[in-house]
Amino acid sequence: MTTETHTDKPLSGRIALVAGATRGAGRAIAVQLGAAGATVYVTGRTTREHRSEVGRAETIEETAELIGAAGGTGHAVPTDHLEEAQVRALAERIDREQGRLDILVNDVWGGDHLARVGEVNTMWEIPLAEGLRMLDLGVRSHIITSSALLPLLARTPGGLVVEVTDGTAESNRDYRVNFFYDLAKSAPIRMAAALAHELGPVGSTAICVTPGFLRSEAMLDHFGVTEATWRDAIATEPHFAIAESPVFVGRAVAAVAADPDRARWNGQSLSSGQLAAEYGFTDTDGSRPDAWRYIKEVALDGADRTAQEYR
Template sequence: MTTESKPLGGRIALVAGATRGAGRAIAVQLGTAGATVYVTGRTTRTKVSEVGRTTETIEETAELVTAAGGEGIAVPTDHLEVAQVRALVERIDEERGRLDILVNDIWGGEHLLVPAFGKKIWETDLDSGLRMLELGVKTHVITSSVALPLLVRHPGGLVVEVTDGTAEYNTRFRENFFYDLAKNAPIRMAYALAHDLKEAGGTAVAVTPGWLRSEQMLDHFGVTEANWRDATEKLPDFAVAESPVYIGRAVAALAADPERARWNGQSLSSGQLAKEYGFTDADGSRPDAWGFIIASENGKPDVADYR
């Protein structure tokens, strides 16, 4: 194996929230680049989280990481439970003695957003709204607080806050009060963490996929990754959607970039990073969903110009 083919060989990563979607793809692409990847989540082969999906598990994610060329290690973890997160980080320290990459991709709140979509704060079930904030904000705070002492032990660490929307786009209201807070918070977290990590030679960024063809999204439209374009009959704009591989390659490219500190504190998108680093989606295209979405506010752009 060469450093060119395995640029993350010897690196230790933690992808928090890697059961499915962006988190799984990020873990697999880090593994493709040679990293050892600890993957966490609440759905295992013997236990199902509140999301209610049984088709994806963290054990399967770990196996995919290993098959891709890295080493995947599944650790069931509820990131709202501080003791569980501490045990996770202590295990990484005992087994590897370092942490080079932390990806905060914890969410699992789509089932809460659907009934809240378009509702005002007083129309939204308060318990559901607060649960969104727990899942999308509190989990990230706990994980960073507990894991960063290990990450800063060696210079050059990378923290990636995965969210929905760029800082530019999220100046717009995001569907619901609680969801708006949950998806803007990681952008500000990356900005604040960049300040804390700078002296330790670390980098923190927020990264968003575009219109993600996650397992849940494909199920919603009644399609698979093989025939996803059929969904454009229901919603033509879905033609600009991207597979989870795209954001996975984005994070892997960031992690392998020795000059990544130039991004410190910034909000980045998969499409933006594809232009910078030259990677493509799984089908060889280079979608720019956020560019398309913003352009759509002022007309009807051609999807071909953003794919």
């Protein structure tokens, strides 16, 4: 029987690490965990002094400040998750300062500029260095992070590992964008399943979570809109009507973390829309978009339905 207490801060006393929290889903997950009471360490490569190869201006310091503004405690730790020494130093710092780790969110990516989404590129047309870099960013970085942090997380029963990807186990059975992107985004689903097998016996849970059509900072910029005016982009891309804010997946992860029965999800691939239906949270506009169901039934299978029916 659980002794966890549900309050307006259900994650009070919990220690979380969101690896890859500079922007997008990672930033929103970190903020929502902090708003629920967790102390959140946030990592990434872009700081106020250094910009990563992604080239965007969002920083991990800003993410930590947003956590504070939401009522939580955030610690920004510049970390390149492809550098084992940096990641092990991060683990040692969390152990030294907190003595435990309850939630590990593995959201490291930063490879969209290499993915060439929307273009048709066969495996042999993509420069090998670019393809292997995608695998480094989306797979190797996750492995290094888990190797360094799981000994700390597994020390205390009840831990949660969240692999973040693009796509569900069902959707990722089909070809995604190109050879390297397909591998990079399918791997976290399998990682969660494998880690679930290994963490279950020590009382911890591993899952994979995906947002739907994410209104990330980069996506908003791509369409030339803001979060306030995002619906203007529907005229250019009708499927954008099903888009969700990053807050939605943030609330999804926070809901699972606060669930005393979260072990029922162990090893599963879950979407923000699926978890919203289960836990009852909404996006910032009060809707519950189910993008992956919409993509399958309308965008791919041609059902005569509207995006509004999936919100």
